[in-house]
Amino acid sequence: MSEATLSGRFARWLDARPGPVWPAAAFIAGLLLSRVFSPENWAPVLLIAVPFMIMAIDSAKTPKQAFGRGWWVGFGLYAAGINWIGVSFTQQDAVPAWTAPIAVAALAAGLAVYNGIVFWFVKRFGTKGAARIILFAAVWTLAEMVRAVALTGFPWHSIGSLWSDWGFMAQGAWWLTLYGLSFITLVAAATPILWLDGSKDTARIGWTLAGLAALAAVGVAGALRLSANPTAYDNETTLRIVQANIPQREKWVSWLIDDHFDQHLQLSRARDTDGVARDVKLLIWPEAAVQRESFDRQGSILRWRLAQLLEPGALAITGGIRYDIDGEKVRYYNSLFAVAPDTSLYARYDKAHLVPFGEYLPFNDFLESIGLASLTGAVSQDHGPGPATLHLPGVPPVSPLICYEAVFPGDAIDASDRPEWLLNVTNDGWFGLTDGPYQHLALARFRAIEEGLPLVRAASTGISAVIDPLGRTVAKLGLNKRGVLDSSLPKPLAAPAIPTRQRLLLVAALLALVTGAAIYWGKISIKNNE
Known part of the structure; x- marks a missing residue:
């Protein structure tokens, strides 16, 4: 990152501050990011949080340092965004209330690893200019998809879900799935970094207009879909x-x-x-x-x-x-x-789909086999076929x-x-x-x-x-x-041409292709500028 640019000067200013300034700034960015979801739905916050995250990756000296910054963003996001889970610990006498903040912090720390991996990947294979915006949006969205299915799955706080109260925008999930909506939203929200990092005017204007056009296309198509389908x-x-x-x-x-x-x-x-x-x-x-x-x-x-x-x-x-x-x-x-x-x-x-540690204990059979059945009896239920x-x-x-x-x-x-x-x-x-x-x-x-x-x-x-x-x-x-x-x-609408599960697989495949293309495009751009 050039220190002559606005983003470069701000990063250098943070570097010069004593103490763990970058972790604190990343944590605050995560706190802000948590407010884009229901019930607040403060979508404009993305225009601050997403450019900051890309700047944090750009200014990191190593992929490892980028991972740490991403982890702190994720920790702030989940510590604030899902702190309501801790309230459940106060609703039952079997679990001490003092364990609530520990449980929320532990869950947030684990989920934040996904964000850390995104930052690490973008820094490791990172590029300059618009290519890194596309790379960041694609990898972040893929991480959302993995998080929704890995282990027991936790699909909370996918970026696309911020449009839940914006009905005309939420219609994008019909065509793109929730995760396609996440990708487009992230690309559009990231474009302000191009006005801070010394990018050429053509790139700034072109990608800003492209991001706005993509969101506008979703919104207009969604509004038309709503007007064409009154509730029956x-x-x-x-x-x-x-x-x-x-x-x-x-x-x-x-x-x-x-x-x-x-x-x-x-x-x-x-x-x-x-x-x-x-x-x-x-x-x-x-x-x-x-x-x-x-x-x-x-x-x-x-x-x-x-x-x-x-x-x-x-x-x-x-x-x-x-x-x-x-x-x-x-x-x-x-x-x-x-x-x-x-x-x-x-x-x-x-x-x-049972709630881990609430409705069942993971590794139940193993714990019983080694004589720890008493740990599983109070919480474990069996699940249906799906x-x-x-x-x-x-x-x-x-x-x-x-x-x-x-x-x-x-x-x-x-x-x-x-x-x-x-x-x-x-x-x-x-x-x-x-x-x-x-x-x-x-x-x-x-x-x-x-x-x-x-x-x-x-x-x-x-x-x-x-x-x-x-x-x-x-x-x-x-x-x-x-x-x-x-x-x-x-009444229902006609079935989608492609079932949702197949659409999700298609979106994942396209995002993987976009990731590879962004890496290749960025490398070519760097080589051409040398």
């Missing part, structure tokens, strides 16, 4: 979503469990005088609304009481806990049940998603048996009045856009919502509110 409803499929807003610290108190069930019953019939949910085709309760593990057993009194709410031809869908006995081992599942008026179970879905389409009588086929299963791109449906809507039942009460429930809803909204399917969301403490297949919220019950949400089910 299946008026035969009427919904009632129940949000009882039971405080998380009370939820699993044994002597309150039956009262919690009664609260759901009362809300379900609150607008009717005869104890039946009238004109409701689907009555929907959230994740783990039924806390007795015998709910799916023959003769369950709880199931009988729920069925009494239903008119002939109606259904109730609720989250609950169930168990199977496999020899001497008891297997627990976080499940969803569809109940008929005659109390029979039409269908069941078992959650497939995305499934439930064909229920009288209603369109549905793909259920329990809790954070709704945040994983490409995993929302079984593409070989396409549903007509998505159902997300969740309990975000673990995270209180923090950013967590807003971020969860924002990511779930992208599944509706990517798949062209409406999304119905039942959340224990909010935010419950009905979202059309273009991501528009048509009905909502806010965070920490108690009540019911009545709506008809929005």
Whole structure:
């Protein structure tokens, strides 16, 4: 980096300061970056954070130093952006509250490695001018894609998700996937560095206009898509979503469990005088609304009481806990049940994507094999086979998603048996009045856009919502509110020409090609300037 440029002089000024100035500056950049996501959605912050990150790479003396700066950016991003995870530690007596900041810091430190690798890679294979902008955007986006699937996967804070409340921009996920939207956004946000690093006027103007044109193209196409597809409803499929807003610290108190069930019953019939949910085709309760593990057993009194709410031809869908006995081992599942008026179970879905350390202990079988079974018993559940389409009588086929299963791109449906809507039942009460429930809803909204399917969301403490297949919220019950949400089910759009999972693979392949091309282009440019 030339010290005669604005970015070079600023980097040199930071170098001259005593103490760990670069780590502090990188950490602050990460803090700023965390504010571009829901609920703040401060998109203009990218115009500061992204050029700073490229400057930090440019001015690093070695790839190792660049890795450190990237790690600090990531640590700031995740320490601030997912600190709501720590609130869950205060919602249960089994885990000391003082472990919350330790857990958040440990998770942020691990996730920050991805950012460090991005900085290391760009410095190691780095180039000058616009080539490094393209390289940075491509490698960052590829890292987002890897982070979403590696180990257990953690797709939070992909740059493209900052457009969740900008409906016309969010439509880009239909064509490009969420990660293609990330790439275009990063390229556009990085162009200010060209005005600070001594780049030629043609490069500055050309790439700035190109970045703005790419965003404008997405926005205009998205606006046209929205105007061409007004929300249409299946008026035969009427919904009632129940949000009882039971405080998380009370939820699993044994002597309150039956009262919690009664609260759901009362809300379900609150607008009717005869104890039946009238004109409701689907009555929907959230994740783990039924806390007795015998709910799916023959003769369950709880199931009988729920069925009494239903008119002939109606259904109730609720989250609950169930168990199977496999020899001497008891297997627990976080499940969803569809109940008929005659109390029979039409269908069941078992959650497939479990929360590590919350719903299961990684390496469970190994720990049990070496005699540490006591460590696994309190937290471990078993998982189901994966995305499934439930064909229920009288209603369109549905793909259920329990809790954070709704945040994983490409995993929302079984593409070989396409549903007509998505159902997300969740309990975000673990995270209180923090950013967590807003971020969860924002990511779930992208599944509706990517798949062209409406999304119905039942959340224990909010935010419950009905979202059309273009991501528009048509009905909502806010965070920490108690009540019911009545709506008809929005109709789906036609299936995408290429299923989402295949589109993701295509985007990954294109980004890999762009990475290679940017490295080659940069090397040629350097050679031509020598």
